[in-house]
Amino acid sequence: MEAATAVSAFGTTTTSSSSLYPGAARPRRLLVTPAAWRGYRTPPLRAVASSRATIVVSNPPPPPPPPPPSSAPAGVAHSKVDRSGRFCSPRAARELALMISYAACLEGADVVRLFDRRIKARSETGFVFDKTCVLNYNHMSFGGGPLEVGTEEEAEKLNSQNEKDSANEAEVLSAPPKLVYNNFVLRLARENLVAVASGWDKHVDIINKITPQNWKDEPIARILELCILHIAMAEMTSKGTPHKVVINEAVDLAKRFCDGGAPRVINGCLRTFVKDHMNIDPSQPAPAESKA
Known part of the structure; x- marks a missing residue:
C-alpha cells in the first residue's frame, strides 16, 4: 500500500506522494491522510x-x-x-x-x-x-x-x-455550526482556536518531548490525540483556565473520541506540561479553583 503524505506534529516530513493531492498544496501542519473535504x-x-x-x-x-x-x-x-x-x-x-x-x-x-x-x-x-x-x-x-x-x-x-x-x-x-451552537459557544471555540494557532510552534516542541515514543512512531494515527493536547495547552497558557479543569476536559474528550489508553496518556502528558513547563504542582488546586 502506497504511503500517505504526512507532515508530523513534530515538525518533520515523513513521506511524500504528490499523487495523493492532485492540484492542491500539500498539508502543512500535524498529520494528513488522503480524505476528501466536502x-x-x-x-x-x-x-x-x-x-x-x-x-x-x-x-x-x-x-x-x-x-x-x-x-x-x-x-x-x-x-x-x-x-x-x-x-x-x-x-x-x-x-x-x-x-x-x-x-x-x-x-x-x-x-x-x-x-x-x-x-x-x-x-x-x-x-x-x-x-x-x-x-x-x-x-x-x-x-x-x-x-x-x-x-x-x-x-x-x-x-x-x-x-x-x-x-x-x-x-x-x-x-x-450555527444550527448547533449558540453565539457564546462559537465565540469561545474561536478564542480557543486563536490560542491554538498563536502557541502552535512552541507547543509542537513541547509535545515532542512529553508524548510517548509509540505516538511519535505512528503520528498519522494520533491526529485527535495531538489536537486535544494542543487545545488543552493553549487554553491553560493563553486563557488562564485552571489546569485541573482543562485536564479533566481533555481526558473526557479523549474518552469520547480516542481509542485505547489515550485518556491516560493525555492525562500524564498534560500533568507533565503543567509541572515542567508552567511550574505548577498539578496535585495542587489553582488559585481560581480554591475560591470556587
Missing part, C-alpha cells in the same frame, strides 16, 4: 461510532436500581441547550474546537480561517437539520469495558440503540 461538512471524528462499549451476552446481571423520576424528556439533561435549542456549554465549545482542528489537519488549513469559513458557509441545497438530534446528544457518553446482558434479545436492543446514538452524534457533529 465543503463545510466535517467528517465525524474517527471514534464516534466506535466509542460504544462492546456487548457480551452472559448470565443475567443484577437489575439496576430504578432511575429517579424526572419530568424532563430523555437526553435533555445531557445536552445543555439554551432556549433556541442550541448547545451553550463550554464543553460544546471544546468539542467544536477539536472538530475544527481535526478537519484543519486533514485539509492542511489554518484552524482560525477554517473556523471562519465554516461559520460563513451556506447550507447545502436541500439540507435539513433535525433539532431533536441536539436534545438527544450526550456529551458524557464514554466508551468502556464490555457490557454484559442476559439474553440475545437484550443484546440486539442495546446494539440497535448504539446505532441510533452513533447516527445521532454523526448528524450533530457534521451539521453547520
Whole structure:
C-alpha cells in the first residue's frame, strides 16, 4: 500500500506522494491522510461510532436500581441547550474546537480561517437539520469495558440503540455550526482556536518531548490525540483556565473520541506540561479553583 503524505506534529516530513493531492498544496501542519473535504461538512471524528462499549451476552446481571423520576424528556439533561435549542456549554465549545482542528489537519488549513469559513458557509441545497438530534446528544457518553446482558434479545436492543446514538452524534457533529451552537459557544471555540494557532510552534516542541515514543512512531494515527493536547495547552497558557479543569476536559474528550489508553496518556502528558513547563504542582488546586 502506497504511503500517505504526512507532515508530523513534530515538525518533520515523513513521506511524500504528490499523487495523493492532485492540484492542491500539500498539508502543512500535524498529520494528513488522503480524505476528501466536502465543503463545510466535517467528517465525524474517527471514534464516534466506535466509542460504544462492546456487548457480551452472559448470565443475567443484577437489575439496576430504578432511575429517579424526572419530568424532563430523555437526553435533555445531557445536552445543555439554551432556549433556541442550541448547545451553550463550554464543553460544546471544546468539542467544536477539536472538530475544527481535526478537519484543519486533514485539509492542511489554518484552524482560525477554517473556523471562519465554516461559520460563513451556506447550507447545502436541500439540507435539513433535525433539532431533536441536539436534545438527544450526550456529551458524557464514554466508551468502556464490555457490557454484559442476559439474553440475545437484550443484546440486539442495546446494539440497535448504539446505532441510533452513533447516527445521532454523526448528524450533530457534521451539521453547520450555527444550527448547533449558540453565539457564546462559537465565540469561545474561536478564542480557543486563536490560542491554538498563536502557541502552535512552541507547543509542537513541547509535545515532542512529553508524548510517548509509540505516538511519535505512528503520528498519522494520533491526529485527535495531538489536537486535544494542543487545545488543552493553549487554553491553560493563553486563557488562564485552571489546569485541573482543562485536564479533566481533555481526558473526557479523549474518552469520547480516542481509542485505547489515550485518556491516560493525555492525562500524564498534560500533568507533565503543567509541572515542567508552567511550574505548577498539578496535585495542587489553582488559585481560581480554591475560591470556587
